[in-house]
Amino acid sequence: MSNIIEIKNIYKTFPNGVEALKDVTLDVLKGEVVVVIGASGSGKSTLLRTLNQLETVDKGKIIIDGIEVTNPKTKLTAIRSEIGMVFQHFNLFPHLTVLENVTLAQIIVKKRNKQEAEEIAMELLNKVGIADKSGVYPTQLSGGQQQRVAIARALAMKPKIMLFDEATSALDPEMVGEVLDVMKSLAKEGMTMVVVTHEMGFAKEVSERIVFMDHGQIVEIGTPETVFTNAKSERLRQFLSQIL
Amino acid sequence: MSTKKNALLWNIAYVIVIIGIGYFIYVSSSKVNYIWRWKNVPSFIVYKAHIDIDSPVKGIVQDYKDHKLYIKTLDGKIKIIKVEHPEVKKGDVVDTTDELGYNEKYKSGPLLMGLFMTLKISFFAIIVAVIIGLVTGLMRISSNPLLKNMAITYIELIRGTPLLVQIFIFYFFIGTVFHLDRLVAGVGALAVFEGAYIAEIIRAGIQSIDKGQREAAISLGMNYYQLMKHIIMPQAIKRTLPATAGQFISLIKDSSLVSVISITDLTKAGREIITSTFSPFEIWFTVAFMYLVLTYTLSLFTQYLERRMAKGE
Numbered sequence: 001m002s003n004i005i006e007i008k009n010i011y012k013t014f015p016n017g018v019e020a021l022k023d024v025t026l027d028v029l030k031g032e033v034v035v036v037i038g039a040s041g042s043g044k045s046t047l048l049r050t051l052n053q054l055e056t057v058d059k060g061k062i063i064i065d066g067i068e069v070t071n072p073k074t075k076l077t078a079i080r081s082e083i084g085m086v087f088q089h090f091n092l093f094p095h096l097t098v099l100e101n102v103t104l105a106q107i108i109v110k111k112r113n114k115q116e117a118e119e120i121a122m123e124l125l126n127k128v129g130i131a132d133k134s135g136v137y138p139t140q141l142s143g144g145q146q147q148r149v150a151i152a153r154a155l156a157m158k159p160k161i162m163l164f165d166e167a168t169s170a171l172d173p174e175m176v177g178e179v180l181d182v183m184k185s186l187a188k189e190g191m192t193m194v195v196v197t198h199e200m201g202f203a204k205e206v207s208e209r210i211v212f213m214d215h216g217q218i219v220e221i222g223t224p225e226t227v228f229t230n231a232k233s234e235r236l237r238q239f240l241s242q243i244l
Numbered sequence: 245m246s247t248k249k250n251a252l253l254w255n256i257a258y259v260i261v262i263i264g265i266g267y268f269i270y271v272s273s274s275k276v277n278y279i280w281r282w283k284n285v286p287s288f289i290v291y292k293a294h295i296d297i298d299s300p301v302k303g304i305v306q307d308y309k310d311h312k313l314y315i316k317t318l319d320g321k322i323k324i325i326k327v328e329h330p331e332v333k334k335g336d337v338v339d340t341t342d343e344l345g346y347n348e349k350y351k352s353g354p355l356l357m358g359l360f361m362t363l364k365i366s367f368f369a370i371i372v373a374v375i376i377g378l379v380t381g382l383m384r385i386s387s388n389p390l391l392k393n394m395a396i397t398y399i400e401l402i403r404g405t406p407l408l409v410q411i412f413i414f415y416f417f418i419g420t421v422f423h424l425d426r427l428v429a430g431v432g433a434l435a436v437f438e439g440a441y442i443a444e445i446i447r448a449g450i451q452s453i454d455k456g457q458r459e460a461a462i463s464l465g466m467n468y469y470q471l472m473k474h475i476i477m478p479q480a481i482k483r484t485l486p487a488t489a490g491q492f493i494s495l496i497k498d499s500s501l502v503s504v505i506s507i508t509d510l511t512k513a514g515r516e517i518i519t520s521t522f523s524p525f526e527i528w529f530t531v532a533f534m535y536l537v538l539t540y541t542l543s544l545f546t547q548y549l550e551r552r553m554a555k556g557e
């Protein structure tokens with residue numbers, strides 16, 4: 001299998017002087033599910049956001065599906081539409097209905113016609129179990145329902161990679177399961193996923209590899225078994241003891 | 245129940261206070277020996293004009309029926325002419341261009357003409373101001389220092405100087421250099437002035453939209469234009485509607501200042517009438533009321549829009 005994501009020695013310092021990423025290198029295989037863990041502020045979100053260039057890097061290279069996204073000459077809109085992103089706070093478009101949330105980018109970015117876009121949208125809303133709410137506005141939905149719509153919205157672009165940034169952290173506990181279930185079924189279908197999460201159960205169950213970050217660096221990478229039972233670094237052991 | 249009763253009491257108090265103020269104005273004006281001539285005022289809004297009707301033919305008046313004169317011409321044909329108030333009788337001989345009488349027609353008086361001018365100026369100024377406001381508002385939040393500084397300079401210059409001075413500069417300087425019609429200068433000055441305020445409203449509106457909206461749209465592959473058009477602007481406009489409408493209302497009121505460059509708007513029409521009638525109180529009250537009709541209509545319309553938009557969420 002080939003690498004769909006190649007991150008090579010990237011650095012990122014924010015204007016306020018915070019070094020969010022320091023020499024991070026990581027490859028992700030096609031179809032692989034990689035979970036990123038680490039304390040708050042360790043650079044997980046920043047790493048994820050450099051992949052679709054919501055954040056630029058100061059140094060280093062990122063190659064997605066053969067395209068170097070860190071090259072300033074690369075046209076980003078096309079490659080971004082192939083990388084779905086799911087946010088902690090859903091970020092649905094409040095002025096659009098659920099259906100419109102899922103069709104808008106299909107129509108204006110992918111240039112699909114309205115009917116085709118709606119068919120794809122309904123199929124995906126069905127899949128995430130929320131087709132009956134297609135006509136309502138996001139604010140009328142629960143957090144779990146909103147997050148499932150957000151996943152459908154990202155999937156509608158037929159992405160090659162899905163990024164999840166603490167997709168369940170803002171949810172009431174009883175809604176975490178419904179969102180994790182959708183993510184698990186995506187993983188089973190072979191979607192390439194990079195998932196930032198504190199849900200260790202999810203990490204154990206579906207991830208091929210776990211990446212542990214601390215202070216802007218990847219400290220350890222390993223399979224769930226090695227990470228959870230046989231952590232090499234002291235910092236990882238400490239992190240796990242706090243979270244488990 | 246008791247709060248309802250209280251509210252009623254206060255409402256009655258309100259009516260009494262208003263009547264009291266009205267009475268005070270009446271009493272104080274009678275002290276200065278002012279003669280109120282309200283009955284002249286309607287004619288400054290609409291009046292009946294006499295339109296003289298001249299005979300188009302040579303002949304003899306045969307009959308007058310249903311406000312129509314029947315004139316038999318020399319070659320025996322009957323010519324029918326509508327005349328509401330004839331000044332000729334059956335049997336009179338008329339020549340071409342002889343006056344047959346007059347018709348009455350309602351015409352806009354100077355105040356109504358002034359109101360139309362105020363509406364026209366405000367309408368065009370609002371359109372231009374919105375365009376200026378949109379462009380400058382976007383420039384203001386641009387990361388490009390040229391665009392951003394241009395916008396800041398414009399906004400600060402305009403907001404730091406009086407509109408009256410700007411109108412003079414626009415008319416006497418810019419207007420002279422570019423040979424601008426006074427109307428164009430007036431509309432231009434107003435639009436440039438209000439545009440700066442609208443730009444700030446739009447900037448604030450855009451910046452009030454959660455940054456997650458931008459990130460979600462960008463991550464779906466939208467470009468800047470699509471992001472603005474489909475995601476940011478619809479939300480920002482909805483959010484800034486009350487402030488923008490307030491600015492439109494300001495614009496209508498501020499438009500009275502263009503009367504200084506001899507545009508016959510509602511204010512100038514009022515001033516002109518006063519010089520010939522010596523009824524300043526009635527005219528200024530009427531002018532104020534006419535402005536109020538415009539601004540209050542706009543205010544009601546905005547409230548309606550807000551209610552309709554609120555349903556969307």
Ligand SMILES: Nc1ncnc2c1ncn2[C@@H]1O[C@H](COP(=O)(O)OP(=O)(O)O)[C@@H](O)[C@H]1O
Pocket residue numbers: 014015016018019020038039040041042043044045046047
């Ligand atoms: N836009 C930003 N400007 C300045 N500092 C930032 C910004 N985004 C993140 N940071 C800082 O970078 C570090 C890493 O942040 P982040 O990647 O969000 O961590 P995590 O997602 O692991 O909690 C933190 O110290 C955070 O405060």
Ligand SMILES: [Mg+2]
Pocket residue numbers: 044045046165166
């Ligand atoms: Mg984070």
